[in-house]
Amino acid sequence: HPARPTGAGIASSLISGSSGRGAKAGCMTGCGIGWMGGSGYGSGWRPDRQRCNPGKHCMCPTPALTPEVVYLHLTPGSELPPLSLERVRVLVMIESEVTTVWQKAVSDWLVRSGCLYMMAWGLDCSSWDDSVDWANIEQFAFEEIPEESFVLTSWHENDSLEEVMHFCKHFAVHPSVALPTTLLLQISSQAQKEKVSMLYGSA
Numbered sequence: 001h002p003a004r005p006t007g008a009g010i011a012s013s014l015i016s017g018s019s020g021r022g023a024k025a026g027c028m029t030g031c032g033i034g035w036m037g038g039s040g041y042g043s044g045w046r047p048d049r050q051r052c053n054p055g056k057h058c059m060c061p062t063p064a065l066t067p068e069v070v071y072l073h074l075t076p077g078s079e080l081p082p083l084s085l086e087r088v089r090v091l092v093m094i095e096s097e098v099t100t101v102w103q104k105a106v107s108d109w110l111v112r113s114g115c116l117y118m119m120a121w122g123l124d125c126s127s128w129d130d131s132v133d134w135a136n137i138e139q140f141a142f143e144e145i146p147e148e149s150f151v152l153t154s155w156h157e158n159d160s161l162e163e164v165m166h167f168c169k170h171f172a173v174h175p176s177v178a179l180p181t182t183l184l185l186q187i188s189s190q191a192q193k194e195k196v197s198m199l200y201g202s203a
Contacts (some may be wrong), residue, residue, distance in 0.1 A: 019042065060096075064105050068181045068182070069181075069182045070085070070182065070183045071183065071184045071186070071197060072183060072186070073186045073187075073188070073192075073193070074106070074185065074186070074187050075096070075187075075189060076097065076098040076099070076102060076189075077098070077102050081110075083113040084115040085114050085176065086180075086181070087114055087177055087180060088113070088116065088117075088179060088182065088183050089115075089117040089118075089119070089168065089172045089179045089181070089183070090110055090115045090119070090185055091119045091121065091168045091183070091184050091185065092110075092118060092120045092125075092128055092184075092185045092187065093121050093161065093184070093186045093187065093188070094120065094122035094123045094124065094125055094128065094184065094187050095122050095188035095189075096123070096125065096188050096189050097188040098121070103127070103128065103131050104131055104135070106187075107128070107131040107132045107134070108135045108138075110132060110185075111135040111136050111139055112139070114181075116150070116151055116152065116174050116179060116200060117153075117173075117174055118132045118151060118152070118153045118154075119156060119164060119168055120132075120154070120155045120156065121156045121157075121161060121164045122187075124154070125156060125157050125163070126155045128153075128155065129153045129154065129155040132151060132153050133153055136150070144156070146157050147175075147176040148176045148177050150174075150176070152172075152174060154172075162199055162203065165200050165203035166203040167200075168200075168201065168203070169184065169203045175201050184196055184200060
C-alpha cells in the first residue's frame with residue numbers, strides 16, 4: 001500500500017539486541033564500527049571508510065549517502081527504551097499480538113523519537129498505520145502539521161517481509177526532509193537480529 005499523507009518515518013542505523021541493557025553491536029556489511037547506545041539500551045554501527053568494501057550488500061556507496069541502520073527488538077508490553085534518533089524511517093515488524101494500550105504507547109514513542117516514515121508489516125499491521133497517524137496528529141494538538149514534521153505511514157499486509165525490506169531501503173523517502181537513519185523494529189517473543197539483518201542487507 002502506498003504511503004498515506006499522515007504517518008511516520010526514519011533514516012538508517014543498526015541497533016541490536018532486545019530493549020534491555022547489554023545489547024551488542026553488529027555491522028550488516030562488515031564496513032562498520034560498533035557503538036553503544038545511551039544508557040546501554042542498544043548498539044549499532046557506523047561506516048568505517050578504512051574498511052569499506054563496496055559490493056552487493058555494502059551500504060557505503062558514497063560518504064554523503066551512507067545510511068545508518070538500527071535493529072531493535074521489543075517484546076509485547078515491554079518498557080520502551082530511550083532513542084536518540086532524528087529524522088528516521090521505521091519498519092515495524094509485528095510478529096506477536098499486542099494490546100491496544102501498548103500499541104498506542106509505541107506509536108507515540110516512535111513519533112516523539114523522530115519517526116517521519118513508518119512502514120508496518122505483520123499482525124494487524126493496518127491498525128499501526130492508524131495509531132501512528134493519530135500519534136502525529138496528537139503531537140500537534142490537532143492543529144496543522146508542519147511539512148517537515150509530517151509522518152508518512154504505510155502498511156503491507158499482502159507483501160512478504162523481503163518485499164517490504166526492499167521498499168523501505170529503496171523507496172521510503174520523505175518529500176520534505178532527508179532521513180539519515182532506518183530503524184528495523186521487531187516486535188516478537190524472540191529477537192532475530194541475524195535474520196533481519198541479512199534480509200535488509202540483501203534487499
